[in-house]
Amino acid sequence: MSIRLLNPARSSSLSRWIIHPGLGRIPTRNYSSGKDSSNIVYLGLGSNIGDRLKNISNALQSLSNHDPSTRVLDSSFVYQSQPMYVTDQPEFLNATCKISTPLSPQELLKIIKRIEADQGRILENVPRNGPRPIDIDILLYNSEIIRQDNLTIPHIGILERQFVLDPLIESVDPARQLTLFAVSFFSN
Numbered sequence: 440m441s442i443r444l445l446n447p448a449r450s451s452s453l454s455r456w457i458i459h460p461g462l463g464r465i466p467t468r469n470y471s472s473g474k475d476s477s478n479i480v481y482l483g484l485g486s487n488i489g490d491r492l493k494n495i496s497n498a499l500q501s502l503s504n505h506d507p508s509t510r511v512l513d514s515s516f517v518y519q520s521q522p523m524y525v526t527d528q529p530e531f532l533n534a535t536c537k538i539s540t541p542l543s544p545q546e547l548l549k550i551i552k553r554i555e556a557d558q559g560r561i562l563e564n565v566p567r568n569g570p571r572p573i574d575i576d577i578l579l580y581n582s583e584i585i586r587q588d589n590l591t592i593p594h595i596g597i598l599e600r601q602f603v604l605d606p607l608i609e610s611v612d613p614a615r616q617l618t619l620f621a622v623s624f625f626s627n
Contacts, residue, residue, distance in 0.1 A: 480538050481607060483534075484536065485534075485602070487571065488570050497573075499511050508540065510539045514535065515536070520601070522568070523600065533602040536610060577590070578592075579594075
């Protein structure tokens, strides 16, 4: 799989990457043939250690490996971005995806944490926003607003992170963009 940079002058901190072959997105094979799912969820994925593109692709595939009824429906282009908060680390590749799942937000979070651990993410004794092989965030879960100790949906950082907004806008159905971003804006 080859990568080429598209429009590097677009932003000083964010560059768009196109993945070939295909339409320039992470392959969104229907990784499962599970039952129909009613929850539409948008995930943010990022990586800045190792084979970043492979880490993101493996994370997508792992979603349905952990729960066969979860399906990846669509994914964004992959973006390269400068790190935020902890800036002395490699650049990130970031993408978003749209999934369909019967899982509750907490069940999905458990699977996400397992995928991150399986891919080598360490959470103890490391900077909170430091380097990581994979980071997966639940950005939106239907149009729900969730405030729990270990989970905030819409994700608290959506509006301040261009590397989340740009790919997310590609994945969200145009008819739902205003509603989803209004929910995100007014809930944070």
